[in-house]
Amino acid sequence: MEIQTVDMQQRKLWLRELASACTDTAGEGQDAPMIQRDRLSIASEEGNRLYESFSDQELLDVLRTRAKELGHSPSQKEVFWAYRAYIKRRFDKWPYALKAAGLSRSAGKGGKSVEQMERETAEIKAVLDRLRELTGQKGRIPHPSDLIADELEVLRRKYHSWSETLSAAGVEQIPTVNKLDELEPEYRALLQALEARAMELGRPPLRSEIDLERFRPLIRRCGSWRNTLYQIGLEPVTHITPFSSALLDRPGGRRTHKKALYDCYYRVLNLDEMTREQLAELKKLSEKLGHAPKRGEVDPKLRQSLQAACGSWSNALYQIGLVKK
Numbered sequence: 233m234e235i236q237t238v239d240m241q242q243r244k245l246w247l248r249e250l251a252s253a254c255t256d257t258a259g260e261g262q263d264a265p266m267i268q269r270d271r272l273s274i275a276s277e278e279g280n281r282l283y284e285s286f287s288d289q290e291l292l293d294v295l296r297t298r299a300k301e302l303g304h305s306p307s308q309k310e311v312f313w314a315y316r317a318y319i320k321r322r323f324d325k326w327p328y329a330l331k332a333a334g335l336s337r338s339a340g341k342g343g344k345s346v347e348q349m350e351r352e353t354a355e356i357k358a359v360l361d362r363l364r365e366l367t368g369q370k371g372r373i374p375h376p377s378d379l380i381a382d383e384l385e386v387l388r389r390k391y392h393s394w395s396e397t398l399s400a401a402g403v404e405q406i407p408t409v410n411k412l413d414e415l416e417p418e419y420r421a422l423l424q425a426l427e428a429r430a431m432e433l434g435r436p437p438l439r440s441e442i443d444l445e446r447f448r449p450l451i452r453r454c455g456s457w458r459n460t461l462y463q464i465g466l467e468p469v470t471h472i473t474p475f476s477s478a479l480l481d482r483p484g485g486r487r488t489h490k491k492a493l494y495d496c497y498y499r500v501l502n503l504d505e506m507t508r509e510q511l512a513e514l515k516k517l518s519e520k521l522g523h524a525p526k527r528g529e530v531d532p533k534l535r536q537s538l539q540a541a542c543g544s545w546s547n548a549l550y551q552i553g554l555v556k557k
Contacts (some may be wrong), residue, residue, distance in 0.1 A: 304345050419454075511551055
């Protein structure tokens with residue numbers, strides 16, 4: 233078989249037929265016939281053009297197809313030499329390519345079977361589906377404690393942290409709040425009381441800062457604490473370094489929230505005129521610099537005043553939209 237001077241799709245078809253026909257998949261480039269070496273090797277201009285014409289998914293499909301043929305993740309020696317060279321160039325290391333293809337990084341006959349990998353993939357999908365379902369049910373981003381131990385164990389096989397898991401499930405993009413237009417009078421009265429408590433504190437209250445028994449019916453009516461605050465135009469106090477950074481391989485699978493407000497983002501209510509002017513000054517400085525000012529780039533007196541008014545420098549930046557939750 234020889235490559236003709238034709239388009240890249242035909243060249244790829246030729247390569248696929250050659251790989252299928254070759255009994256020595258482990259054959260190195262230097263052991264291949266001269267025409268193969270010249271036209272497939274990345275070292276040659278023609279071979280490099282062919283390599284560049286492959287998308288990531290096409291190269292990953294080579295691995296997936298080979299895995300189905302073998303019944304396990306292919307080792308390097310079990311993939312045709314040209315494909316192997318292309319895949320290693322594109323993904324740097326063989327285990328990285330296997331992971332990107334959704335295959336076990338334990339390659340070769342001693343690794344996981346295709347059936348086992350498919351079963352584990354289905355288990356992970358089921359837990360991610362459950363996370364999305366919990367988001368809708370609870371009206372908030374799920375906590376690790378919302379899952380049972382077996383479900384966390386499934387996630388540990390693939391994900392390193394809770395935030396990585398949430399991203400894979402896509403729950404951070406799912407709306408968790410909605411406006412309730414026809415609340416009964418008793419709930420409207422509770423909302424007014426909650427708003428008064430927020431104004432008293434100068435920020436959204438923590439659940440520990442309210443009479444929970446009194447407000448529990450309102451929270452139940454709204455579906456979540458987040459959605460309750462949303463009814464009065466507020467968001468909950470959010471920790472800058474929350475449980476979502478917890479490592480899934482840590483015993484217990486999670487860590488608790490920190491309780492110090494200096495480690496939080498929250499909207500500051502009842503700002504006095506001086507603080508408003510200082511925040512406006514800070515925003516102008518950010519526009520001049522082209523980025524959120526660092527502590528050393530701000531007049532110390534201004535920085536100290538804003539830290540005192542907003543609880544922390546990060547939360548001061550949050551007030552003018554220079555950092556996001």
